[in-house]
Amino acid sequence: MSNVKHLECTICHRTYKDIPDMMTCPACGEKGILDVIYDYDKIRAVVDKDYFKHQDDHSIWRYLPFLPVDPRYTKNTLRVGMTPLYDSLELGQSLGIDNLYVKDEGLNPTQSLKDRASVIAVVKAKEAGYDTVACASTGNAASSLAGNSAKVGLSSVIFVPKRAPTGKLAQLLAYGAKLFKVDGDYRDTYELSKQAIAKYGWYNRNAAVNPFLVEGKKTVALEIAEQLDFDVPDWVVVSVGDGCTIAGVFKGFMDLFEIGMIERIPKLLGVQSEGCQPFVSAWESNEDLIPTAENTIADSIAVGIPRNPIKAIRAVKNSTGRWISVSDSAILEAMRLLGKTEGIFAEPAAACALAGLIKARKLGFINKSDRTVVICTGNGLKDTANALSAFKEPTLVKNDISELDAQMR
Secondary structure (H helix, E strand, O other), rough: OOOOEEEEEEOOOOEEOOOOOOOOOOOOHHHHOOEEEEEEEHHHHHOOHHOOOOOOOOHHHHHHHHOOOOOHHHOOOOOOOOOOOEHHHHHHHHHOOEEEEEEEEHOOOEEOOOOHHHHHHHHHHHHOOOOEEEEEEEOOHHHHHHHHHHHOOEEEEEEEEOOOHHHHHHHHHOOOEEEEEEEHHHHHHHHHHHHHHHHHHEEEEEOOOOOHHHHOHHHHHHHHHHHHOOOOOOOOOOOOHHHHHHHHHHHHHHHHHHHOOOOOOEEEEEEEEEEEEEEHHHHHHOOOOOOOOOOOOOHHHOOOOOHHHHHHHHHHHHOOOOEEEOOHHHHHHHHHHHHHHHOEEHHHHHHHHHHHHHHHHHHOOOOOOOOOOEOOOOOOHHHHHHOOOOOOOEEEEEOOOHHHHHHHH
């Protein structure tokens, strides 16, 4: 019922049937990440610009021809997607960029881009007959999975590192998830989730190994293209942790390129925090990824061992893009700038992308005339403790207008 031809291993290129709970390549093991391969002739026969003009579904399901799901299971999900793409005039002027846009993913149902992956996960779980979905997460994927699972009547089991921000934990509990805080970092959390999923037979929502979740994330690129009337930008800037989001962005643009809807693929700028930059370090040294510390306030992208490196590395390389890293202080400054110029409150991991753009402008490889999109992946209310560290304490005054006058001077 979908346009999927097969699943293909990114290492050995063996192909497999499109099975809802197929994860990694049996021949290559966990490193054998699978890619979903489509019949573009079938999609091309259905999709053109007129196709979108007649779509009244303002969610990611408007892109069903590009998605690996059975439409019968998409009817009762949260409304994910079709987030605004703001023409960011004030921010663009401050950075010296003529055409700058911000894609605000914080307006998804659980306030992050991860909803795009989670809604695919719960649909695939329903297709395969599971009653429980599980994942490891630094926070956003966890709250996203919990909310999307609750909507379709699935149970969710979530593993988070002990550092997970309280805003994300509150969401998880509100959505009724069974929550485990792991006494360790994300690596420890992921390993425990992997063992538990294997032991208890839950559906695996871990985006790095589940090939279908990148397909959900790619819808952010489909939306950007549609919102720009398929005249794609020169650059798209993405914060990177595991690598699934930037892989999805590339896949979405590639889908449109393959069917002739766009003439080129935008360059992708992958941005990491200096406190956790395995992709940047590998790119700079031209060597394989090595495990790194997870020492950054940007918890959503604090992934010391990326589980989806091949797709992410290929996304930047094949788009002729670049990698860059930024300091935590630059991330906090980007949070302030985005809030005061565009009215968008970003969590640190989301503001990391803007910090990367600011640095790229200073280094001169993104030019004034380059049409650029920054993807803001999550809302600042996810992590209020770090958000407050970016700003001054509010001024305390008595109920006395003369004291207020003194403070206003």
